[in-house]
Amino acid sequence: NTKVPLQRGRSLMDWIRLSKSGVDLRGTGSKPLQISMEELKKHDKPNDAWIAIRGYVFNITRYIEYHPGGESELMRGAGKDATSLFEEVHRWVNFESMLKSTFIGTLIQELPSRTIKKTPSSLTVPVGNLARTSNMISQFRNVLQLFQTDFRQNEDTICLHVDIVSITSNLSYTINLLHQVENTISVEKNQSIEIILKKSKRGLNWDNFGFLMQNRSFQTKFRPCTLVSKSNVTHDTLLLHFRFPDSTHMIPPIGAHVFFQTNVDGVVIRRPYTVAMPSITDGGYKIDSKNFYAVIKVYSTGALSNVFVNLNPGSEIPVGTYEMKFHLEMISSFKQVFMLAAGTGFTPMIRILHHCLFKTDKKVKLGLFNKQQRDILWKNDFETL
Ligand SMILES: Cc1cc2nc3c(=O)[nH]c(=O)nc-3n(C[C@H](O)[C@H](O)[C@H](O)COP(=O)(O)OP(=O)(O)OC[C@H]3O[C@@H](n4cnc5c(N)ncnc54)[C@H](O)[C@@H]3O)c2cc1C
Ligand code: HEM
Structure with missing residues (x-):
């Protein structure tokens, strides 16, 4: 997935301005409709595009030009229930709020037809349903989630043990299996x-x-984190040190990202x-459970990145639980690692690079692409490495 160049005047801030301007973006009146498939x-x-996501229907005709993923990508969801597609690409995007002024109504739900994969390589475990049958577990519903998974195997089978300490209701996890399995699954509960x-x-x-993946719909809990300090890494990029609230201990693994949230004009x-x-x-740097750092480039018209310019030490900002697509195991068997990054696209590689250099004997090569010399993150540090 890549972003496409947007026209001038089509940034997120411009979209927010348009959606607050009072221009009719629905084209169907203000009364919510019941919309059939x-x-x-x-x-x-x-020139006439509607989209349904999680049961809500929006008129996205005017939004097309503002979509950072481009017209053709967005049009893949036009005229459809695009829930799965949306969640596959960027389930964290807060479409309800961003598209509020284009909301037309709700989709009349039809029963989904069941499709069965012949040789699944991934499996969704409906933990919520399993939990409903267990008194012990259901006491803890709506509390916290903590999941441990282990496995044993013989010639024929793989047996996954899933320990649930406490869970949120209707939570589902996806396990991306290492190898293919047959379509015969049995579940036992001891x-x-x-x-x-x-x-x-x-x-x-x-x-x-x-790998154990998190559930696909976005249910992250946001916690107010305190900015401890802020400094410049380059002319337009900040190093920010945050502290979790007293009740939170979290160690985001290498490759993880957290979500920052803000409110721009509602x-x-x-x-x-x-x-x-x-x-x-x-x-010697080792991440601890109370502090984390982010390296953030500030765009002059950036809706969220600009918030960090005005955020002062001692102030708070909501931060959502971490997620990750990269897992360190993915490179565990490699002796050499070659990474390519452009601009702040380097940020996901910072901890990988550090890990490889200081915790393993892997050989690492990094190709870093920048517009100007002054954009290179930690230029001097690289020279001393
Ligand atoms: C998994 C992941 C991890 C990330 N980690 C980091 C990180 O560590 N550090 C970091 O700095 N960023 C990171 N990002 C990017 C970050 O999430 C934001 O996208 C970025 O900060 C811009 O947000 P914004 O709201 O400030 O910008 P926006 O308001 O969306 O736009 C910023 C600027 O870019 C322009 N723009 C936006 N989209 C386009 C486009 N398609 N074509 C042309 N111009 C466009 C806008 O006009 C504006 O000038 C990460 C993204 C992902 C998906
Ligand atoms: C369902 C069809 C859609 C598809 C296939 C799609 C696809 C994409 C793609 C490919 C990107 C670029 C991701 C990247 O940078 O790697 C993107 C970005 C984005 N899309 Fe969509 N999109 C869809 C619907 C929507 C809708 C309905 C919204 C409404 C709010 C939306 C808002 C955004 C935003 C805000 C970004 C930038 C995300 C970020 O950088 O954090 N998209 N989209």
């Missing part, structure tokens, strides 16, 4: 939940079960930022 399908053209899967390739020894904006570190040359 048949009706929705008719609005699939750039002390922990056991999910037994049949290996597609009998006798294949699995090094691990794969529109809630949420953006992901990688958890970084204060320096790439300090081999």
Whole structure:
């Protein structure tokens, strides 16, 4: 996925201005409608585009020019229930708030047809449903989530143990399995939940079960985090040190990003930022459970990045639980790591680079692309490495 260049005057701030201007962006009057699938399908053209996400229907015709992912990407969801597509691409985007002025009504829900994958390589565990059958677990519903997964195997099967300490209701987790399994799944519930899967390739020894992914719909809890200090890494990029509130202890793993949230003229904006570190040359740096760092580039018209310019030490900002797509295990077997980054696209690599250099004997190469010399993050530090 990549962003496409937007026309001038089509930034998020411009969109917020347009949506607050009183211009009619719905084209259907202000009374919310009940919209059938048949009706929705008719609005699939750039000059007349509706989209349904999580049961809400919006007229996105005017938003197309403002969509950072471009027209053709957004049009993939036009005239459709685009919930899965939206969640696949950027489920954190706060569409309800951003598209409020284009809200037309609700989609009349039709029963989904069931599709069964022949050889699934991923599996969704409906923890909420399992939990409902257990008194012990249901006491803890709506509290916190904590999940531990382990596995054992024999020639034929993989057995996943899922320990739930406490969970949020209707939570579902996706396990991206390391190898293919057959479509025969059995679930047993003793002390922990056991999910037994049949290996597609009998006798294949699995090094691990794969990765546990978070549930796909966005349910992150936002906590007020305090800015401890702020300094410049380059002329337009800040190093920010935050502290979690007293009740929170969190150690975002390497590769994780957190979500910052702000309110711009009544529109809630949420953006992901990688958890970084204060320096790439300090081999002794170890992340702790109370503090985290972010390296953030400020765009002159940036809706969220600009908030950090005016945020002073001691002030708070809501931060959502971390998520990650990258897992360190993905590179564990490599002896050499070659990373390519452009601009602040380097931020996800900061902790990977640090880990490889100071905690492993891997060889690391980094190709860093910048518009100007002065844009290079930690230029002097790189020279001393
Ligand atoms: C997983 C992940 C991790 C990230 N980690 C970091 C990080 O560590 N540090 C960091 O600085 N950023 C990071 N980002 C980017 C960050 O989430 C924001 O996208 C970025 O800060 C811009 O947000 P904004 O609200 O300030 O900008 P916006 O208001 O969206 O726009 C910023 C500027 O870019 C222009 N613009 C926006 N989209 C386009 C486009 N398609 N074409 C042309 N111009 C455009 C706008 O006009 C404006 O001038 C990460 C993104 C992801 C997905
Ligand atoms: C359902 C169809 C959609 C598709 C296929 C799609 C696709 C994309 C893609 C490919 C990107 C670029 C991601 C990247 O930088 O890697 C993007 C960004 C973005 N899209 Fe969409 N999009 C869709 C719907 C929407 C809708 C309805 C909104 C309404 C608010 C929206 C808002 C955004 C925003 C705000 C970004 C920038 C995200 C960020 O940088 O944090 N998109 N989209």
